[in-house]
Amino acid sequence: MGDLDLSPVDLDGAMRRALKLVEQRTTDLALTERHEPAAHYVDPERFQAERALLRHCPQLVGYASELPRPGSFVTKEAMGVPLLLTRASDGRLRAFINICRHRQAPVVDGCGVAKRLACPYHAWTYDLEGNLTGVPGEEGFEQTRAASPRLTELPAQEYAGFLWVGLRPGTQLDVESHLGELGPELRAWDIGGWSPVGEKRLDADINWKLALDTFAENYHFATVHRTTFATVALSNCTVFDSYGRHHRLAFPLRAIEEAAGVPETQWRPLDRLVVIYALWPNIVLSVTSGNGEIFRIYPGERPGTSVTFHQNAWRQPLTSDEARAGAEAVFDYAHHTVRDEDYALATKLQRNLETGLSEFLVFGRNEPGVQHRAAVLTEALEESAHRN
Ligand code: FES
Ligand SMILES: [Fe+2]
Structure with missing residues (x-):
């Protein structure tokens, strides 16, 4: 399969930036740190406003x-x-x-x-x-x-x-205007033609934003995913782009190091990057060379609960039992990692947030995805409070 088939989306710009970040041992940075009130994860009033906002979005x-x-x-x-x-x-x-x-x-x-x-x-x-x-x-x-x-x-x-x-x-x-400038890029992936592998439900004792934020940075890979994702992906090194209220992250895989000094035409970006889209307000889309995963994240019944539906689609047609079993194994692995590593830890954060003992969270300059998610949500809530 040629490079064109692998990446219908032009990722050369992201690759160029990723290689530079790797070389300089840094990551895309926000302008400043951000303090986020702990109350945003426990306050019932804010929770209701967030639910109303999500109900109004495609x-x-x-x-x-x-x-x-x-x-x-x-x-x-x-x-x-x-x-x-x-x-x-x-x-x-x-x-x-x-x-x-x-x-x-x-x-x-x-x-x-x-x-x-x-x-x-x-x-x-x-x-x-x-x-x-x-x-x-x-x-x-x-x-x-x-x-x-x-x-x-x-x-x-x-x-x-x-x-x-x-x-x-x-x-x-009106999905087209909802996606704005990201629409053509999502269309180009043609994920709708890939083979659905299944859907898994994850009920968690975490605020829906904590669930979203586990996908919005790779600063935690070296610790939380030490024996899983971090064996193949770098930590604290992310290419970040925002598209209105949506954003895109490119997480370099360890294989990116082999691309340094190789001509651009042989980069095969999808062998070296994982692309994560945060689709405003509550959807995460993760695209690799093999599959496209959806995480649909919804507020639960109270601020400290959420429901995630995790889906996977395989890029190649699943024409044999063996191929299907392979795709299911990959899906299971990703699901268990999210459940047992990300969400398990986030459950402990939620418990701490609910004690009210510590006033705010710090989002670092190296966590631009988390900062963007928080900033656009606060902006949208203010806008809708203004309208009502
Ligand atoms: S036929 Fe549907 S509830 Fe009776
Ligand atoms: Fe994670």
Whole structure:
């Protein structure tokens, strides 16, 4: 496979900068340190404001390849909202709240291909356009039938190979302007054509921002991931770029050192960098030469809890059991590392934050991703407080 196939996105600029940082034993730096109040991780009022803000943003909920053909459906959860996504015979993506109009059972679980979906409770059936098509014992529901109820539809859009939904019925979704200048770059990856490997759920006793921030710097690699990621990746060395409220990090792998002195055409940037996108406000996308992972991070029921859905898609088609088993092993490894190393440590931070004994956290100049995440969130919260 040639370099062009490996990196449809131009990473030469990032490679050049990474090589320089490695050579000078430094990292991209923010202008100053930032102090972040501990209250931002425990205060119920701020937590509610953050939840409201997330509910108003377009939400990336999966890969377009999870709905491979007309008749496909998949169920999801985002911000506690049960979702049913379908691709009906017209090929269009639709999203619904996965709650039966009868007695509110989930209409369907998991994913598959079907013409009609039958609720597991009393077998009311729906088509993939959300219409109620069958009610056993119809005479019991004359009034309801006359009103032709449908599943509650949510705005949905397929964009840059991902499935996006809006969590408020009747609103418009504009993913293109949400992504801004990052849109074309995400489209270029074509991750929507990669093979989905699975989805894992991680309920954690950490504020959702602590979860996000574990992906926003590699300063912790040498310690937290000493025996895992740090065996292949450098620590405290990051190329940082912001795109409005989104940002991109390039984490150099140890293999970058072999690229010094090699002609640019032979750099193969994806063999030497991991690219991490923080998609405002709560999505992390990690792209390597082999796969593209999504971390969908949502506030839980109180400030000290969050829910992460971790997904992986494999760049090569998974045509054999062996290939699938290999992809699953890579996915398991990454998931366990995040759960047992990052989130396990963050749980202890959350406990300390909740004691109220220490007033603030320090975000270093060498943690520009964390600083950016914190700055744009505070800015957005101020903006929405102003509007209301
Ligand atoms: S709850 Fe769905 S058919 Fe009764
Ligand atoms: Fe980590």
